[in-house]
Amino acid sequence: MAALLHQTLFVSSVKRSGSSMCLRAAVLSSAIQRHRRLYSEYLHRSVVPTMHFQKSLPRLPVPKLEVTMMRYLAAQRPLLDDEQYRTTEKLTQDFLVVQNKENKHTSYISAPWFNMYLSAREPVVLNFxxxxxxxxxxxxxxxxxxxxxxxxxxxxxxxxxxxxxGILEPEIFHLNPAKSDTDSFKKLIRWVPSSLSWYGAFMVNAYPLDMSQYFRLFNSTRIPRQxxxxxxxxxxxxxxxxxxxxxxxxxxxxxxxxxxxxxxxxxxxxxxxxxxxxxxxxxxxxxxxxxxxxxxxxxxxxxxxxxxxxxxxxxxxxxxxxxxxxxxxxxxxxxxxxxxxxxxxxxxxxxxxxxxxxxxxxxxxxxxxxxxxxxxxxxxxxxxxxxxxxxxxxxxxxxxxxxxxxxxxxxxxxxxxxxxxxxxxxxxxxxxxxxxKLTIDAMEFKKGGKNQLKKKKLSPDAVAQLAFQMGFMRQYGQTVATYESCSTAAFKHGRTETIRPASTFTKRCAHAFVNERGRQSVQELQAMIQDCSKYHGQLTKEAAMGQGFDRHLFALRHLAQTKGQTLHQLYTDPAYAAINHNILSTSTLSSPAVNLGGFAPVVPDGFGVGYGVHDDWIGCNVSSYPARNVHEFLQCVHQSLEDIFSVLEGKSLS
Missing domain, CATH: 3.30.559.70 (Choline/Carnitine o-acyltransferase, domain 2)
Structure with a gap:
């Protein structure tokens, strides 16, 4: 605007002859066009600089090893019989502590995770x-x-x-938008030094997210090397x-x-x-x-x-x-x-x-x-x-x-x-x-969604995951290793952590709905669904806060391998291999911009489950290879959702 004003003042000093009027009009028009062009260069102009919070983001915490072991055993319990569980339990008790106190500028998982992806030799298409x-x-x-x-x-x-x-709005998760997602807060927080800005946001229940990956969006390519x-x-x-x-x-x-x-x-x-x-x-x-x-x-x-x-x-x-x-x-x-x-x-x-x-x-x-x-x-x-x-x-x-x-x-x-x-x-x-070999099918459940579930004080994501567990049990009669991705972007250079939706609660609930149909009262089934929702909420919170067990165990194994140490027996235990053979690999996505998302299964005998829980419906986009029948799986998931919503409405299962 200063340049535009300067041009206008300059033109006003020219004599008001016919030619000078044309000159003034031409210069003014040119200045306006330049101003409009400058404005169109950007999506918006954030009051708070894009990377304002990056310096003060907290580091991804390294969980206590004994807590990791406790969470690992809890995730293994629904997948193992009693004898297998006792063996795995003994191995976890014998697991030695190795602490990583290096790389204080980043997260303990960042380098191992990059190495894992970049050293994989499988084709990126379908696999990643x-x-x-x-x-x-x-x-x-x-x-x-x-x-x-x-x-x-x-x-x-x-x-x-x-x-x-540096004028893209920073990525922030607002727990209380009325306080933190306001012009007054933005004008205040921009003056807080970057080294302290995260704490200022935290004080009003706002959590800035890591944006270190953004620079790789443009002009970037993965180069194949031996x-x-x-x-x-x-x-x-x-x-x-x-x-x-x-x-x-x-x-x-x-x-x-x-x-x-x-x-x-x-x-x-x-x-x-x-x-x-x-x-x-x-x-x-x-x-x-x-x-x-x-x-x-x-x-x-x-x-x-x-x-x-x-x-x-x-x-x-x-x-x-x-x-x-x-x-x-x-x-x-x-x-x-x-x-x-x-x-x-x-x-x-x-x-x-x-x-x-x-x-x-x-x-x-x-x-x-x-x-x-x-x-x-x-x-x-x-x-x-x-x-x-x-x-x-x-x-x-x-x-x-x-x-x-x-x-x-x-x-x-x-x-x-x-x-x-x-x-x-x-x-x-x-x-x-x-x-x-890849088959993809989709399903839409139109009898309920996020609105109904929230009225019942249930986690929409937990109910969707319960439906997958129930559907798989209806189709194959078992509970299998299940992976749900959870971002740890609340921490510096955080990547993802795993939520393990297959739990003793989902196994018990799925068994009651599928194998003991009609034996429990509606109230008992509703209580089971509530237990699944509560436990899934706990797992989600732990994962988002960097307190899952998967990345911790992965990093400890990577550390041992890079130091040439013999791997502990926990890693050669068949149960460890089984829980990392994720037959149900799932990821949720809900956005006004997105129609659907998807990916291939991560194992040959698995399902790749992309899903979204919307206000009044639930959608799934699922892939499989010949070892699994994706069409039948989606029918089983749909039936499971029918059963869950019927019970939530107070209807008994016939």
Whole structure:
């Protein structure tokens, strides 16, 4: 505004001749345009700097070993018979204490967790990368592929610039928003030194979350290396990577001054790519990112040796990847398959994230998991959805810029030899074989949801997890190892902890509903559900506060291995292997931006359960391999929810 005022004062001093009036109008118009352009560079301007709380975030606590052992045994109890339990109990009592007092600048789990992901040799597709699909724009005309893609690219750049300028609203969990999520609190807390700011927020029941992962969102790629991959971030990249029909294109979306390129120009360049008649390459190199990591590392070295280093650098340093698909999505199942894996050719699975845009405007984020967790990606997705639906920069009647897109857009062409062609051929065969085994099905329970459960003072998440336990027992007659992810972002460099939803309470309750149907009164069954909810709430709180047992045991094992120590028998106990063979791997997701999310099972005989408990309904998006019947499982879960809600309404089970 100061620059605008200066220009206005300058023009007012010019003589009021015809020419000077034109000059004044021109200068004023130019100044206004510059001001509007500056405003459009950012999503918002936070009063509190983005990383204001980062320095004072508390460290992830290391639980007391005896408490970890107690929690471990409690989680094992429903999975083991009496003899197996006694053996495991004896091993836990014999477990020696090893304390980690190093790495005071970070969390004790951070380095081991990065190593775990980056040293895994399995392909990232299906094994690690999840997807989260966007809801459609409520204005149908804005779901045109070109319009929506352009708006998402622009909003993504605005998010990136807001983040890097330090004016993105900090991520805070508000327990009392009336006190902490207010302008007056923000104006006050911004003056509290960063070294103390977390404590100031804590005083009003607000919990700032770790944002250290956010810098990996943009210009970042996982690079395959023999034995262990590495993460590469190059913030100098100003270009977008676009994939269509297996072809790869790049063009700048940030100019030399660091500003967003004109949305009309971006629209023009994307229109040029969508109209390009170049056929799919016979050997699309994107499919290599779906390979075994050591195999891909070797082929990447071969790509460099055959003169493709510059192209790979452009791929790696791109701000992010936009995948333009020619398919129209038929239903939720089609969306899940396309956004989770696609055909393998029109993806670069190693990018920190890709926005996938189908022909009908259905869109999703597929992200590589080693660099970060769902918290950062979901924040990005929420902001992008809000910005594109409320402040779109291009419209159905917008004209593309009159620019030469053929010179601005570069299609990457790769040098090939027989070994690379053979590697791509085999990668496609392996990919097709892997995805052909994956089945996905979805279920919506419409007879109740969050509102009803909260009226009964029940945890919605606990009831959903109970339904999974009950459904599995109805289908297979047993209780199995179950994993639910919980963020530990309340701590510096926190990642995730495991909630173990399979408990003695859920086992007893599931047994009563499934195997002893009609033997207990409605009141007894309601009490069992209440017990499950209360215990699940305790497990959730412990996990969020870094007091689970999984990461502690994982870190102690990692520490012993790095020091060359012999592993304690607890780790070779079959019960330890069994509880980490997570047949039910679950993750919840509820957001106004997200339509559905999903991932593949983490073990061959497992289910990958993505779910959301909404105000008046509960949805599940579940995957399986041939060892399990996902359709039958969802029928069993639906029946379990029917039973639970009937009992909560006071009806007896027939």
């Amino acid at each position: 990368n999840p997807f989260m699909s966007f809801n459609l724009d409520p204005k149908p005309d804005y779901n045109d592929q070109l319009i929506r893609a352009t708006n998402m690219v622009c909003s993504a750049v605005r998010f990136m610039k807001t983040l890097r300028a 034995g262990q991959d590495e993460l590469n971030t190059n913030e100098k990249g100003r270009h977008l990577l676009v994939m269509r029909k297996g072809n790869m294109y790049v063009f700048d979306i940030v100019d030399g001054d660091g500003n967003l390129v004109s949305p009309a120009e971006i629209q023009s360049h994307l229109s040029y790519i969508l109209s390009d008649q170049t056929p799919m390459p016979e050997f699309p190199i994107g499919v290599l990112t779906s390979e075994n990591r050591d195999v891909w590392a070797g082929l990447r070295e071969k790509l460099i040796a055959t003169g493709n280093a510059e192209n790979l650098h452009l791929v790696d340093s791109a701000i992010f990847c936009l995948c333009l698909d020619d398919e129209v999505m038929k239903d939720h199942i089609h969306i899940s398959h396309n956004m989770l894996h696609g055909n393998g050719c029109n993806r670069w699975y190693d990018k920190s994230f890709s926005i996938i845009m189908a022909k009908d405007g259905q869109a999703a984020i597929n992200f590589e998991h080693s660099w970060g967790d769902g918290v950062a990606v979901l924040r990005f997705q929420n902001e992008i959805y809000k910005d594109t639906t409320q402040n779109p920069l291009v419209h159905p009647d917008s004209a593309t810029a009159k620019v030469d897109s053929s010179s601005a857009v570069r299609r990457l062409q790769f040098n090939m030899d027989a070994k690379l062609e053979d590697g791509i051929r085999k990668a496609k065969e392996n990919f097709d074989a892997a995805v052909s």
